[in-house]
Each structure stands twice: as C-alpha cells, then as structure tokens.
Amino acid sequence: MTDKKYRPRRSCLYMPASNKRALEKAKSLPADTIIFDLEDAVAPDAKEEARDNACTALQSGEYGDRELVVRVNAMDTPWFAQDLKQACLSQADAVLVPKILNADDIIQITDFMEDRDASLDTQLWAMIEMPEAILKLGEIAALAGQQRLTTFVMGFNDLAKEMRADHDRAIFGPIMTQTVIAARAYGLNVIDSVYNDFNDPDGLAAECAEAKKLGFDGKSLIHPAQIEIANRIFAPDADEIAAAEKIIKAFADPINAGKGVIVVEGKMTELLHLKQAKQLVATAQAIGMLTE
C-alpha cells in the first residue's frame, strides 16, 4: 500500500488521548494531522480510558479533513495488541508505532493488521527513535509499498535518552539527513521531531526552517501555539511559487518545445526543475494557497 494522494502534513499535533479538553479543542485547530497519543503522554492507569477516548474521537466524524492518527503503545507492552486492533476498527487514517527496531517489527505489525481486516485503509507510521532503527533505516524503509508503511516520524526525546546524548539539535543533523534519504529512496513521507519549549516561537521556527531545508514534510507538535508556525514554514512561500510558475510557463512556451534545458531568470533550468516546480505548485494547491 502506498500513500498515493498527496496530503499536507506540515503540522502533526500530538495530544494525550486522556485529555478530553485537548481532544475537543483539536476539532477547531488548523493542524493538518492530529495524533491521539496513547503512549508516552498517558500514565499507565489512564491507558484504557485514553484508548476509548481516541476511538470515540475517530468515530465522531467531528474532525473535518484533518488526518487522524493514533500513536499506540510499543509492541512489548501489554496495551499494544488492543491499541492496534481498536485503532484499526475505528478506521484511523494511520497507526503510529513507537520504538520500532527493524524490518521484522514492520512485518509483524502489518501481519497483525491484515489478520484483522485486509481491506482496511489504515496506514502504518513508524517512530524512528531507537538506535537500532537508525542502523536499519534502509531495511525498514524498503518495506514501503509492499506493507502498510507510509511515514517515518522522528522521535528525538527517546533517541537522546537511548544514545545517552544531550538533546542538542546539532547531534541529530546527520541522523535527520540519513532518515530523509531512506524515506525518499522508497517513497515514504518523513516528519520531524517535536520542539519541547512550546513558549519559544523563534526556536520552533528555526527548527521548522532547518527541517524544511533538509527535506522533511512537516513537524510533530505538542501545543496549539506551534501550529501556525509549522503551517507557514512548511508551505511554499510566495517567492517559491512565483519562481515555480515562471519555470512552468517557460517550458510551456512554444519556442522551448522539445527542449531538455533552457535558461530561466539567468539560470540553467532542466526538465527535473520543471518536475520540481510542478510538485511545488501542486503542494500549494493542496494547501489551498492557489485557487486553480
């Protein structure tokens, strides 16, 4: 299963599914994706209640076009099987599984999902947050297409803990690049990790800008105040759209018919740039920045 239809994932907002106020609030927040968390943000005593809340939310039909994802508990916990089953039965758009280690984990999870209902459309998203998963990015990503896997989500809080490293963004740069390369090699989407200091908009904006430059589709978020920033930074800006439109127009000009390389605004422009330009305009269209 591949994720054929493009949808924006600039802002992927986590919320503890035990927090009913947050679940209610999310119905009117402009996040592209809502992630109902059953894992780290939910205390052991509240796990069952959180699962029930998430299922009720999924079935309510009150979240509009937002993509709805459930982050289940890890495979080695007593909650995993029920979390996965209930999320699929409630027709989540995706289940996000934490602490993925290797390709076998993906195969096991997908088998479990197929056993429940082979016809369901629920995608599998994988948290990339364990050292073993970083070593095995290629084998995990290679399962895209044959399995339900469509998306990687970085988890640097856990990764820093597992590496016994400081939570310093500079440390994660090479890992971010490796993850984007693995994801793109096999057609996966890729979402950056969270920014914990939700009262620091400038710090968040800097991380979003860095992630966008590295090729990420969007950022995981933890607070409503972070949504507008991610939406703005991961959307193409007006200059990018104008430049893309110029390239499309130039290649459409009859004097350039059949050419593989032309000059636009003084720069060498090849067919690959035309493809990129069309993709950017399609993204802007999907986000509602263009009317046609």
Ligand code: COA
């Ligand atoms: N999703 C939806 N609504 C949220 C939200 C979220 N992630 N975080 C806060 N809100 C809501 C609050 O419920 C509150 O709503 P109200 O105006 O109806 O009362 C409003 O936004 C303002 O919240 P605020 O008081 O600034 O934050 P807080 O102190 O209540 O919560 C956190 C701070 C960090 C505990 C909270 O944002 C949170 O739980 N974030 C998600 C954590 C998570 O899921 N982690 C797992 C992935 S790392």
Ligand code: MG
């Ligand atoms: Mg975690």
